[in-house]
Amino acid sequence: MRSFNDALSDPHKFIVTLELVPGRESSGRSIGAIHSICRDAAEDGRITAVSITDSPGGNPALSPDVLGSEIRSYGLDVIVHFTCRDTNRVGMESRALQLAHMGMKNILALTGDYSGKGFGGRGTPVFDFDSVVLTSMLNDLNRRLIKSGHSEIFQIGCAVSPFKYTEAETWVQYKKLDRKIEAGSSFVITQLGYDAGKYAELLQYKAQQGDSTPVLASLYVLDRRSARPMHANRIPGVHVSDKLYEKVMQEWSVEGEGMGHAIERSARLGVILKGLGYRGIHIGGIHKSFDDVAAILDRMEELEDDWQQFLPEFCENHEGFYLYEKKEKENGTPFQPAQANGRLIDNCHYLFLRKAHDLFFDKGAAMAPVYRKISSSLEKKNMSWVLKRVVEDPFKKLFLSCESCGDCGIQHVGFLCPESGCPKHTRNGPCGGSNDGYCEVNQDRLCVWVRAYHRMKRHGEAEQLSQEFIPPRQWELKGSSSWINFHLDRDHQGRRKAA
Ligand code: SF4
Secondary structure (H helix, E strand, O other): OOOOOHHHHHHOEEEEEEEEEOOOOOHHHHHHHHHHHHHHHHHOOOOOOOEEEOOHHHOOOOHHHHHHHHOOOOEEEEEEEEEEOOOOOOHHHHHHHHHHHOOOOOEEEEEEOOEEEEEEOOOOOOOOOOOHHHHEEEEHHHHHHHEEEOOOOOOOEEEEEEOOOOOOHHEEEEEEEEHHHOOOOEEEOOOOOOHHHHHHHHHHHHHOOOOOOOOEEEEOOHHHHHHHHOOOOOOOOOOOOOOHHHHHHHHOOOOHHHHHHHHHHHHHHHHHHHHOOOEEEEEEEEOOOOHHHHHHHHHHHHHHHHHHHHHHHOOOOOHHHOOOHHHHOOOOOOOOOOOOHHHHHHHHHHHHHHHHHHHHHOOOOOOOHHHHHHHHHHHHOHHHHHHHHHHHHHHHHEEEEEEEEOOOHHHOOOOOOOOOOOOOOOOOOOOOOEEEOOOOOOOOOOOHHHHHHHHHHHOOOHOOOOOOOOOOOOOHOOOOOOHHHHHHOOHHHHHHHOO
């Protein structure tokens, strides 16, 4: 079997992977098509691995674990998508052990789309971990595997979306990528988009960080059916511009011509991505036959030397934010946050909570031993509930819409609550699903990370956002006083100190 790991370690190898999406059936047409595509891919020889999605859109689908193990029998390596949406940390670790046992060692660690509908309605969104913590857990498992004498360990990958067009989203997206790499990601796959400027931006950012982790760029074979929801922002993290959408619709309006255009567009973007320096492409949008993939790869071979001539087709000149162009345009003009509404209130809220935090929750401060003593004494007298009910709850409900998780993380998110403010409870940076600054789930609300960026940027503190690994919250603390938990080192920060 051609190993994905070997391909990643060969800097001269241009990697081609395929993303396949099982449906809500255990066998039948879509599963049969996946098997047939994989058999043909193995025979063709140009595909290094196939990746299999994990209930995309949060809707039930055949498990990538079982399908992947079948596909490996064709001699193709498999990348399993692994999301944090449906099981807690215990379930996730058990699944990882099962994958290790099955020999499925390539994992794409994702926070995951929000929960969709299953039997009887919408599923519980678990999100016990985010993708950074999941990566860290898998890396820990790697250490244990090595200790017990295993030579093959997990190859952990992560996703990033460069297709963000506001400064705040771009910044926090890239900072989160840094945390994923630090946590142990050894390859990166981008979200999909058709903007060469953004593809180039990601590589430039990584080079600036001194990060040489290989990146595969997503390349989606865009047809009329997929273009509609992507253009309407119904697929989280994916960007299809108005201009491209109109072009695709026009191409598919002529009978029998649509697929030819889709293949040509994919091949042209493919050679651009290779020319820009991507280590490979990750082809999606293949549902029926491997022939379309073979046609793209054949055409790429023909076009490869002329990749630069196709660049104008994929330069969107989007009015939004580009990390490097913007710096040139700005010419020293200070950044003005776009969030004008409620700016004064938001600023006061930030300054007030930051001050309160410095006064009462800084373990290096002179008063810290006193607060610890008080906390300990309240605990001994069984009186911590008085502090919680009379002071903490009213204060935190009023200022933070607190959900009493007992393990406070506001200091990591610009003094906003990651529990009530983010449907996926992210503490290490945003998911990839925001659109134009707004939350993937609550589309009328700004992403909590965008809000955090704006308020911190005003005070020159945006650099502090997502700068370090934040351990997962301690569920056993739910409903207890987060203040006392902090001073008695029971919360995630205390555990980190003890580790
Ligand atoms: S992080 Fe937890 S304790 Fe802090 S405000 Fe949010 S729910 Fe309350």
